[in-house]
Amino acid sequence: MQLYRGHVLVCGGTGCVSSGSKKIQEVMANELTKQNLDKEIKLVETGCHGFCEMGPIVIVYPEGTFYCQVQVDDIAEIVSEHLLKGRIVQRLLFKAPVTEEQVPSYKDIAFYKKQHRVVLRNCGHIDPEHIQEYIAREGYEGLAKVLTTMTPQQVVDEMKKSGLRGRGGGGFPTGLKWEFASKSPGPKKYIICNADEGDPGAFMDRSVLEGDPHSLLEGMLIGAYAIGADEGYIYVRAEYPLAIKRLKVAIAQAEELGLLGDNIMGTEFSCQLHIKEGAGAFVCGEETALMASIEGSRGMPNPRPPFPAVKGLWEKPSNINNVETYANVPVIFLNGADQFATLGTEKSKGTKVFALTGKLRNTGLAEVPMGIALREIIFEIGGGIMDDKKFKAVQIGGPSGGCIPEQHLDTPVDYDSLIALGAMMGSGGLVVMDETSCMVDVARFFLNFTQKESCGKCTPCREGTKRMLEILQKICDGKGVPEDITTLETLGAVIKNTALCGLGQTAPNPVLATLRYFRHEYEAHINDKKCPAGVCSALLEYKIVADNCKGCGACARVCPAGAITGEKKEPHEIDTSKCIKCGSCIEKCKFNAIVKG
Amino acid sequence: MVIKSFEDLKRLKEEAKALTGIRAGQGVEIIVGMGTCGIAAGAREVMSAILEELNKRELSDVRVTQTGCIGMCEKEVLVDVVRPGEKRITYGNVQPQDVSRIFSSHVINGQIVEDIVVAKLD
Amino acid sequence: MCQCNCEEPKSNEALELEKVYVKYEGKKGALIPVLQAAQDIYGYLPAEVLKDISARLRIPVSKIYGVVTFYAQFHLNPRGRNIVRVCLGTACHVRGGAKIAEAVTKAIGIKDGETTEDLRYTFESVACLGACGLAPVMMVNDETHGRLTPDKIAALLEKYE
Numbered sequence: 019m020q021l022y023r024g025h026v027l028v029c030g031g032t033g034c035v036s037s038g039s040k041k042i043q044e045v046m047a048n049e050l051t052k053q054n055l056d057k058e059i060k061l062v063e064t065g066c067h068g069f070c071e072m073g074p075i076v077i078v079y080p081e082g083t084f085y086c087q088v089q090v091d092d093i094a095e096i097v098s099e100h101l102l103k104g105r106i107v108q109r110l111l112f113k114a115p116v117t118e119e120q121v122p123s124y125k126d127i128a129f130y131k132k133q134h135r136v137v138l139r140n141c142g143h144i145d146p147e148h149i150q151e152y153i154a155r156e157g158y159e160g161l162a163k164v165l166t167t168m169t170p171q172q173v174v175d176e177m178k179k180s181g182l183r184g185r186g187g188g189g190f191p192t193g194l195k196w197e198f199a200s201k202s203p204g205p206k207k208y209i210i211c212n213a214d215e216g217d218p219g220a221f222m223d224r225s226v227l228e229g230d231p232h233s234l235l236e237g238m239l240i241g242a243y244a245i246g247a248d249e250g251y252i253y254v255r256a257e258y259p260l261a262i263k264r265l266k267v268a269i270a271q272a273e274e275l276g277l278l279g280d281n282i283m284g285t286e287f288s289c290q291l292h293i294k295e296g297a298g299a300f301v302c303g304e305e306t307a308l309m310a311s312i313e314g315s316r317g318m319p320n321p322r323p324p325f326p327a328v329k330g331l332w333e334k335p336s337n338i339n340n341v342e343t344y345a346n347v348p349v350i351f352l353n354g355a356d357q358f359a360t361l362g363t364e365k366s367k368g369t370k371v372f373a374l375t376g377k378l379r380n381t382g383l384a385e386v387p388m389g390i391a392l393r394e395i396i397f398e399i400g401g402g403i404m405d406d407k408k409f410k411a412v413q414i415g416g417p418s419g420g421c422i423p424e425q426h427l428d429t430p431v432d433y434d435s436l437i438a439l440g441a442m443m444g445s446g447g448l449v450v451m452d453e454t455s456c457m458v459d460v461a462r463f464f465l466n467f468t469q470k471e472s473c474g475k476c477t478p479c480r481e482g483t484k485r486m487l488e489i490l491q492k493i494c495d496g497k498g499v500p501e502d503i504t505t506l507e508t509l510g511a512v513i514k515n516t517a518l519c520g521l522g523q524t525a526p527n528p529v530l531a532t533l534r535y536f537r538h539e540y541e542a543h544i545n546d547k548k549c550p551a552g553v554c555s556a557l558l559e560y561k562i563v564a565d566n567c568k569g570c571g572a573c574a575r576v577c578p579a580g581a582i583t584g585e586k587k588e589p590h591e592i593d594t595s596k597c598i599k600c601g602s603c604i605e606k607c608k609f610n611a612i613v614k615g
Numbered sequence: 616m617v618i619k620s621f622e623d624l625k626r627l628k629e630e631a632k633a634l635t636g637i638r639a640g641q642g643v644e645i646i647v648g649m650g651t652c653g654i655a656a657g658a659r660e661v662m663s664a665i666l667e668e669l670n671k672r673e674l675s676d677v678r679v680t681q682t683g684c685i686g687m688c689e690k691e692v693l694v695d696v697v698r699p700g701e702k703r704i705t706y707g708n709v710q711p712q713d714v715s716r717i718f719s720s721h722v723i724n725g726q727i728v729e730d731i732v733v734a735k736l737d
Numbered sequence: 738m739c740q741c742n743c744e745e746p747k748s749n750e751a752l753e754l755e756k757v758y759v760k761y762e763g764k765k766g767a768l769i770p771v772l773q774a775a776q777d778i779y780g781y782l783p784a785e786v787l788k789d790i791s792a793r794l795r796i797p798v799s800k801i802y803g804v805v806t807f808y809a810q811f812h813l814n815p816r817g818r819n820i821v822r823v824c825l826g827t828a829c830h831v832r833g834g835a836k837i838a839e840a841v842t843k844a845i846g847i848k849d850g851e852t853t854e855d856l857r858y859t860f861e862s863v864a865c866l867g868a869c870g871l872a873p874v875m876m877v878n879d880e881t882h883g884r885l886t887p888d889k890i891a892a893l894l895e896k897y898e
Contacts, residue, residue, distance in 0.1 A: 021670045023662075023679035025637060033868050036881030058666055070870025070883075080637045080644075080678040103649040104681025143638065153624070154631035162621045218826030218865035256773075256810055257866060259879055275627075276617035284619035297769055298809030300864070314768035315800075316807040332765065375828035375869035382870050413827065447869075449827045463830050467864060473807075 031066025034073035065229020067142035068383030141229030160351035180355035181367035186340035198327035202335035217416030219447035227261035231268035237344030300471035319519035362388035366432035415444025418524030420531025456553035479522030566611035573603035633675030642676030650684025707733035817859035826865035
């Protein structure tokens with residue numbers, strides 16, 4: 019066994035890879051060899067740290083120094099200064115957004131300090147392609163405890179006691195779900211993981227799959243033991259190639275150690291797990307559609323009952339949970355349900371991972387106890403709004419969720435409080451919008467998405483979402499009439515009540531929620547033919563403010579329609595009949611002389 | 616290796632912990648002066664000897680870090696040993712051959728190697 | 738089976754596909770993985786291949802066609818050597834993903850869903866690539882590019898032959 023005096027952790031998550039972390043690893047390895055440090059310093063590729071905005075991220079132990087936005091040119095300096103001489107490279111440290119203070123250690127960065135990482139406990143701290151690193155952090159001990167000391171019924175009871183609710187969106191109690199499947203008769207049952215994370219703006223499941231795949235496998239095995247399944251499937255989006263690769267490695271390593279397969283850990287319990295790659299259909303996130311897809315058919319939902327716990331995959335009793343739900347399970351059995359239930363609110367226990375995106379200073383993954391206020395997530399962890407603009411709304415729960423305005427930001431977040439506000443937890447995507455986002459446009463965006471993804475099986479969803487989208491398009495084009503608002507509300511209510519599956523039933527939420535809190539924006543589009551946020555181009559007019567214009571001509575040169583004219587060093591003018599409202603001129607103008615409205 | 620019992624898993628965990636222990640930030644800390652003066656006086660050789668010792672003794676809970684020049688250049692190579700909750704002991708003029716006894720008496724058994732100590736700090 | 742060797746020699750692709758059939762023989766739910774593998778081999782799913790799969794898996798072509806057209810991943814027409822996927826998910830939407838899509842169209846002259854005549858590029862929009870922290874993003878083949886601005890696009894695409 020080789021011991022090293024230092025470990026350099028380079029993030030190999032999708033976010034950091036796209037900002038160049040592969041190259042960084044390569045150069046780092048060369049540099050270490052060049053300086054004769056390759057026997058002293060170990061290079062480790064980890065999964066996602068959840069702070070993708072700051073990527074590529076490099077952490078140096080034992081100091082725990084957190085370097086961010088590291089470029090290839092910085093590597094030689096890190097090696098010769100820090101790794102050789104022990105001097106931290108100050109300029110690469112994270113800078114606190116407001117105070118500009120440099121923060122040397124991981125633990126002290128506000129983005130992480132406020133978090134409570136249960137699901138993401140290992141992400142970014144271990145090498146996901148080495149099972150030993152998972153085992154070093156109590157990995158598979160929960161499973162060992164379950165297999166050696168508990169009966170399946172005790173496992174179900176412990177799960178119920180923990181109060182864990184499904185993290186995929188609906189929030190159904192996991193223990194109860196397991197109980198239904200465990201009570202179904204039959205020698206053949208399936209355990210299934212929904213890793214078809216399709217909500218735009220959510221990537222916590224990807225992060226767990228890439229950064230800590232064994233926590234998912236362990237959670238699934240505990241579930242399989244509880245319900246009496248000996249086979250399982252993980253249904254992963256094909257858009258996540260790295261996640262699929264890491265899962266394959268994890269399964270092979272677990273099998274090699276006898277932690278997966280026949281007679282796990284020398285007990286009577288056996289279970290095989292397979293990976294199924296999704297083929298690109300959002301509706302497959304719905305459990306009955308997902309099972310149809312595993313069976314090799316069109317992934318269309320089926321009416322429930324029968325529930326999967328009775329008649330699921332290949333008509334056998336099946337239990338299906340998502341990645342985040344399963345990743346909670348090992349912790350519950352390692353530390354006990356009581357310990358788990360100390361976090362969270364009365365009806366929503368534990369933590370929730372939110373994907374913070376949109377107009378925020380710090381974007382990334384934030385895992386927080388249930389019951390925390392949205393304001394804390396957005397302004398403390400997320401660091402507030404970019405470019406000092408004003409907060410307008412936060413969209414939560416993806417295409418099934420809704421927008422929450424400023425006045426409700428202090429509500430404690432849990433499954434039930436969000437539903438009361440007309441949104442839902444969904445998978446936990448939080449997209450923050452500032453004053454430059456138009457709420458009608460956002461509603462149209464989501465409806466366009468669900469309409470495209472509607473599988474077409476039931477009429478309310480297939481036809482209803484189409485009609486709603488047409489009305490929204492009309493409003494954005496400045497052709498809306500006052501009755502449109504009531505039509506949207508009626509249609510929305512009908513679809514909610516009559517659609518076959520969760521996709522259809524929640525599709526109107528983005529529209530209904532924006533109508534509830536931002537009705538005035540709809541009215542401005544319809545009655546005044548104005549888009550207050552300046553987004554809907556049909557309702558905008560571009561103008562040059564003569565006092566600010568220096569006559570530099572940059573706008574005229576960039577205008578693709580030749581709509582801008584003027585003498586050099588004299589204020590220019592826009593011919594609105596020629597203007598195609600592309601916005602190129604605004605981007606080029608250095609003097610803020612062009613306005614839209 | 617195939618895990619056949621809870622005990623097997625625990626054994627594997629202890630082994631694995633040794634590999635990742637330094638990320639936990641506990642245990643004895645050894646600090647080597649790696650300023651220009653330190654390196655000139657042979658700090659790299661001392662560092663190599665320390666790592667050799669670590670591996671030989673399979674000490675996974677010892678953290679080795681470096682520091683820059685602390686202003687006692689004529690006493691380089693300087694090596695500090697900090698045992699949790701004890702004084703920080705600075706050894707001076709450390710040669711690679713001194714490393715073994717620093718480990719056997721101080722790092723492991725808490726007995727300070729008095730003849731090469733240059734400072735004791737709280 | 739006929740022993741007269743009159744059969745046309747099999748193409749490399751057909752031989753590859755043969756291996757796939759062997760791997761999935763008798764397995765439940767094999768259709769989608771077989772289609773995925775066939776598309777990896779051929780680059781798309783030609784009608785002949787669908788017929789062949791139908792005969793081998795004993796699944797009607799009509800059902801296979803239904804599955805192929807249901808999922809966004811399957812393609813019935815040849816695709817470009819480089820697949821350009823521009824993310825128009827929520828996070829990219831609020832950070833200007835549409836401008837990136839416009840820039841792609843400007844750079845390579847095709848719209849969402851089209852393939853250039855020389856088969857160099859295929860342009861698709863997708864709903865989320867899961868790299869929201871770096872929005873707006875786009876993926877070319879297996880490489881994800883983040884923090885994009887419209888002026889970076891042409892040079893970036895030029896690198897892919």
